[in-house]
Amino acid sequence: xxxxxxxxxxxxxxxxxxxxxxxxxxxxxxxxxxxxxxxxxxxxxxxxxxxxxxxxxxxxxxxxxxxxxxxxxxxxxxxxxxxxxxxxxxxxxxxx
Amino acid sequence: xxxxxxxxxxxxxxxxxxxxxxxxxxxxxxxxxxxxxxxxxxxxxxxxxxxxxxxxxxxxxxxxxxxxxxxxxxxxxxxxxxxxxxxxxxxxxxxx
Numbered sequence: 001x002x003x004x005x006x007x008x009x010x011x012x013x014x015x016x017x018x019x020x021x022x023x024x025x026x027x028x029x030x031x032x033x034x035x036x037x038x039x040x041x042x043x044x045x046x047x048x049x050x051x052x053x054x055x056x057x058x059x060x061x062x063x064x065x066x067x068x069x070x071x072x073x074x075x076x077x078x079x080x081x082x083x084x085x086x087x088x089x090x091x092x093x094x095x096x
Numbered sequence: 097x098x099x100x101x102x103x104x105x106x107x108x109x110x111x112x113x114x115x116x117x118x119x120x121x122x123x124x125x126x127x128x129x130x131x132x133x134x135x136x137x138x139x140x141x142x143x144x145x146x147x148x149x150x151x152x153x154x155x156x157x158x159x160x161x162x163x164x165x166x167x168x169x170x171x172x173x174x175x176x177x178x179x180x181x182x183x184x185x186x187x188x189x190x191x192x
Contacts, residue, residue: 012173019169020162028172035176045141045177052170066116066156067163073115074148076124077108080131081141081181088184091191 004041008034012048013055020059042089046082049075100137104130108144109151116155138185142178145171 011034019027038048053071056063107130115123134144149167152159 016166016169020165023165028169031169031173032175035173038173039176039180045174048173048177049170052166052173056166060162069116069119070112070148070152073112073124073127074145077127077131077134077144077148078141079128080135081144081177084135084181084184085177088180088187091184091187095187 005043005047008038008041008043009051009054012038012051013058016052016055017059044082044085046075046078049078101139101143104134104137104139105147105150108134108147109154112148112151113155140178140181142171142174145174 012031015027015031015034019031035048049071053068053075056067056071108127111123111127111130115127131144145167149164149171152163152167
């Protein structure tokens with residue numbers, strides 16, 4: 001994993017941890033802001049789902065197998081969106 | 097919810113149900129294919145996460161509160177990607 005992705009995965013996990021403790025709107029707002037910076041760092045939507053799976057496994061080591069499998073399923077559903085997002089980045093670069 | 101989104105949510109749930117029962121590669125391949133058709137139907141990545149939450153709640157009514165909250169967090173993280181995806185659709189339409 002490259003450095004930016006690793007840093008973003010850490011940020012994601014910390015924000016999620018805080019949200020799970022507080023369950024407040026402020027933490028949700030923070031992830032919305034972080035999400036914009038993930039996009040600027042060229043993090044793809046399927047990588048977000050991957051960071052989510054990692055964070056879940058680290059914060060909830062006893063996560064049920066069903067949930068783990070369901071998250072793999074979501075990851076697979078998001079891969080085509082990752083490819084579309086890469087095309088979007090390319091189109092934007094051409095425009096600028 | 098419009099008709100296409102409703103139909104896609106049903107497809108997503110059925111594919112996930114099958115995958116959770118079989119846990120085989122074939123079902124993962126099917127969601128990968130379905131995912132391409134979701135994109136063609138202008139379904140946004142955050143709507144995929146929403147369909148995932150709905151499917152989880154329907155297939156696992158006793159889903160823990162922690163998992164429900166964590167999925168809301170992921171949904172929030174995906175909203176900026178939804179906006180980016182809409183821009184991508186607009187850019188592509190301009191090109192065609």
